[in-house]
Amino acid sequence: MNESEGMARLPRPVIRRLIQYLRHVKHELQDGNRWTSSRKMAARLGLTSSTVRQDLSYLNVTGVPRNGYDLSELQQVLANRLNANSHNDLVLVGAGNLGRAIAQHGGLSRQGYRLCAVYDKNPELIGKDFGDQTVRCISRASTEISANQWRFAMLAVPAEAAQGLADYLINSGIRGILNLSLAHLSVKPPAQVVDTRLMDSLQELVFSVTEAYQL
Amino acid sequence: MNESEGMARLPRPVIRRLIQYLRHVKHELQDGNRWTSSRKMAARLGLTSSTVRQDLSYLNVTGVPRNGYDLSELQQVLANRLNANSHNDLVLVGAGNLGRAIAQHGGLSRQGYRLCAVYDKNPELIGKDFGDQTVRCISRASTEISANQWRFAMLAVPAEAAQGLADYLINSGIRGILNLSLAHLSVKPPAQVVDTRLMDSLQELVFSVTEAYQL
DNA sequence: TAGATTGTTAATCGATTAACAATC
DNA sequence: TAGATTGTTAATCGATTAACAATC
Numbered sequence: 122m123n124e125s126e127g128m129a130r131l132p133r134p135v136i137r138r139l140i141q142y143l144r145h146v147k148h149e150l151q152d153g154n155r156w157t158s159s160r161k162m163a164a165r166l167g168l169t170s171s172t173v174r175q176d177l178s179y180l181n182v183t184g185v186p187r188n189g190y191d192l193s194e195l196q197q198v199l200a201n202r203l204n205a206n207s208h209n210d211l212v213l214v215g216a217g218n219l220g221r222a223i224a225q226h227g228g229l230s231r232q233g234y235r236l237c238a239v240y241d242k243n244p245e246l247i248g249k250d251f252g253d254q255t256v257r258c259i260s261r262a263s264t265e266i267s268a269n270q271w272r273f274a275m276l277a278v279p280a281e282a283a284q285g286l287a288d289y290l291i292n293s294g295i296r297g298i299l300n301l302s303l304a305h306l307s308v309k310p311p312a313q314v315v316d317t318r319l320m321d322s323l324q325e326l327v328f329s330v331t332e333a334y335q336l
Numbered sequence: 337m338n339e340s341e342g343m344a345r346l347p348r349p350v351i352r353r354l355i356q357y358l359r360h361v362k363h364e365l366q367d368g369n370r371w372t373s374s375r376k377m378a379a380r381l382g383l384t385s386s387t388v389r390q391d392l393s394y395l396n397v398t399g400v401p402r403n404g405y406d407l408s409e410l411q412q413v414l415a416n417r418l419n420a421n422s423h424n425d426l427v428l429v430g431a432g433n434l435g436r437a438i439a440q441h442g443g444l445s446r447q448g449y450r451l452c453a454v455y456d457k458n459p460e461l462i463g464k465d466f467g468d469q470t471v472r473c474i475s476r477a478s479t480e481i482s483a484n485q486w487r488f489a490m491l492a493v494p495a496e497a498a499q500g501l502a503d504y505l506i507n508s509g510i511r512g513i514l515n516l517s518l519a520h521l522s523v524k525p526p527a528q529v530v531d532t533r534l535m536d537s538l539q540e541l542v543f544s545v546t547e548a549y550q551l
Numbered sequence: 552t553a554g555a556t557t558g559t560t561a562a563t564c565g566a567t568t569a570a571c572a573a574t575c
Numbered sequence: 576t577a578g579a580t581t582g583t584t585a586a587t588c589g590a591t592t593a594a595c596a597a598t599c
Contacts, residue, residue, distance in 0.1 A: 134590070136543060140536050144518065158556065166520050171592050174558065186556045186599045204546045205539065222437025228518075228535045273542060297545035299538050303359065303443075305381050311548040315541040319532060320443045321355050323514050324420065326530040327488060328351060330512035331419045333526040349566070373580065386568050389582065401574045401580045 128179075128202070135176050136203075141166050142176070143199040150192050158189030208233045212266065212295075213275045214286055216241040216249070216256045219301055219319075220277035225252045237271055238262070259286075263293040272296045280304040287314070343394075343417070350391050351418075356381050357391070358414040365407050373404030423448045427481065427510075428490045429501055431456040431464070431471045434516055434534075435492035440467045452486055453477070474501075481508040488512045495519040502529070 131139070145165055149157055159173040166173075177190070182198045184190045200206055211234050213224050223229070224236050239251050240259040249256050257265075265271075274295045278286055283304035290298065297313045300306050303321065306314045346354070360380055364372055374388040381388075392405070397413045399405045415421050426449050428439050438444070439451055454466050455474045464471050472480075480486075489510045493501060498519035505513065512528045515521050518536065521529045 132590075136540055137536065140539050140543075141520070160556080167522060169592065170556090171594090172590090174556090175591075178558065184557050186558090186597075187554075188599075189556065203539070203543050205543075209542050218437045218440045218442075222433040223534065225433045226534075227433075232535055232539070234538070272545065275538075296549060297541045299541050305356070307382060311545075313541060313544050313548060315537045315544070317532065317534060317537055319438065320447055321352065322530045322532055323449070323490075324355050324418070324447070325351055326512045326514050326528060327424055328355075328418050328420075329528050329530070330487065330526075333528060334511060347566075375580080384568065385580090386570090387566090389580090390567075393582065399581050401582090402578075403575075404580065 131179055131202075135179060138166070138168070138172070138176050139179075139199060139203055142173070143196065143203060143205060146192055146196045146199060150196060155192060156189045157192055157195070159184075161189070205233075208235060209273055210235050210237045210269070210271050211273045211275060212236075212238045212240065212262070212271050213277065214240045214259065214262065214290065215275075215277035215301075216243075216246045216251060217277060220275065221251065223275060223277065223301070224254070237269065238265060263289065266290070266293040266295060270294065273299070275299045275301060276306075277301040346394055346417075350394060353381070353383070353387070353391050354394075354414060354418055357388070358411065358418060358420060361407055361411045361414060365411060370407055371404045372407055372410070374399075376404070420448075423450060424488055425450050425452045425484070425486050426488045426490060427451075427453045427455065427477070427486050428492065429455045429474065429477065429505065430490075430492035430516075431458075431461045431466060432492060435490065436466065438490060438492065438516070439469070452484065453480060478504065478508040481505070481510060485509065488514070490514045490516060491521075492516040 142162060145162055146157065159170040159177070163170040163173045177184070180198050180202055182190065182195060211229070213220050213236060216239050220239070224239060229236060236252070236254060239254045239256050240262045241247060241256050242259045246256045247258050272295060274290050274297070276283060276286060276298050280303045283300065283302040284306055287298055287306045287308060291308055291312045296311070298306065298308070300314050300316045301319070303318060308314055357377060360377055361372065374385040374392070377383070377388045378385040392399070395413050395417055397405065397410060426444070428435050428451060431454050439454060444451060451467070451469060454469045454471050455477045456462060456471050457474045461471045462473050487510060489505050489512070491498060491501060491513050495518045498515065498517040499521055502513055502521045502523060506523055506527045511526070513521065513523070515529050515531045516534070518533060523529055
């Protein structure tokens with residue numbers, strides 16, 4: 122049930138799942154299918170059908186008892202609610218291994234992102250080619266970000282440098298940071314950070330497995 | 337409060353935070369400090385002190401009113417509870433950009449992991465150098481994994497190939513997979529998967545920022 | 552029609568936070 | 576001692592799941 126004026130705020134876990142639903146829906150459409158159902162989506166994504174229906178109730182979408190949900194309607198509604206139609210500009214700060222991989226990763230452009238600039242402070246990296254970008258000195262970031270109104274940054278630098286650079290970027294106009302470092306970034310709303318914590322995930326995995334097998 | 341026989345199972349959110357506490361503690365120790373407190377850790381990691389104390393109550397550690405927690409004691413207890421003392425062997429499946437970055441990322445060896453093998457199915461990549469590894473054909477993985485009793489794999493392949501390879505790896509003896517693809521992997525316990533979903537995180541960020549600024 | 556699936560409410564489950572006595 | 580911090584309980588908050596009438 123969706124209020125006519127003003128959409129209900131989406132809880133974080135719901136946001137994350139809606140993003141997965143959208144991917145599933147696109148995939149099914151490409152396979153030439155017309156319908157999906159809460160049961161099907163749940164099976165595919167490792168959820169319960171109840172969760173799926175609950176999540177979809179945040180959207181202005183109506184399913185058809187017996188048939189499920191019309192895939193193209195669902196795609197439209199999801200993409201719309203998630204603002205997934207606009208192409209977004211990104212800057213990358215930190216041109217080390219991880220930054221390079223993410224930037225050159227085909228997924229970025231496939232998902233409609235455009236990498237606009239790559240910054241680093243290491244003189245040995247500055248000037249080097251980097252996909253279709255050339256690494257620039259971090260000191261240029263501030264003016265370029267505000268001149269171009271870039272809003273999103275991926276931060277792939279050592280933990281020690283992360284908070285300082287986050288402050289610098291947000292001062293320059295950046296509003297959202299994908300944090301690829303292990304540092305916790307503290308930023309004032311409405312600026313936002315999403316953490317990735319790859320190394321933490323690995324440790325979590327090893328721990329869970331060790332525990333699961335020795336018990 | 338910790339039961340004397342058999343440790344309480346750790347909830348997933350607690351596991352993740354304990355990992356962060358351990359990092360904080362190591363860092364503080366390197367700075368030459370002797371004490372930390374729930375308030376300090378909470379501030380550093382963006383939590384409440386209540387959460388920190390609650391989490392630490394899963395451990396056999398006693399703080400000192402007025403002083404907080406002894407850093408070296410805390411390090412020991414955390415590392416012990418998290419099985420963070422052993423060095424672990426990893427194999428990488430998928431030698432594309434992302435896989436390469438993670439593998440060459442200094443963090444791996446710094447955190448005590450050892451990359452033992454890199455596999456791909458692309459003939460153009462097989463034989464190529466890759467840090468101190470040479471990319472091998474995926475068809476060799478099964479025998480090598482079971483011969484060496486490797487237990488952990490990082491899976492950095494296209495979504496379509498992910499589930500099939502996960503099954504193959506687990507059949508060969510792998511018990512834990514760090515899933516760097518966007519696919520949802522369904523595996524039978526006690527085998528485990530931890531997802532990373534980099535592209536999803538990026539989309540989550542863009543959505544949250546868009547929403548935050550337009551409201 | 553019969554049967555499967557939706558939409559929604561209420562129950563359950565789990566995680567976080569508040570509060571405060573104990574204590575060094 | 577006075578004051579800050581722990582350890583723990585209980586309250587709150589939020590998310591997931593169960594259940595089932597409505598319905599195509």
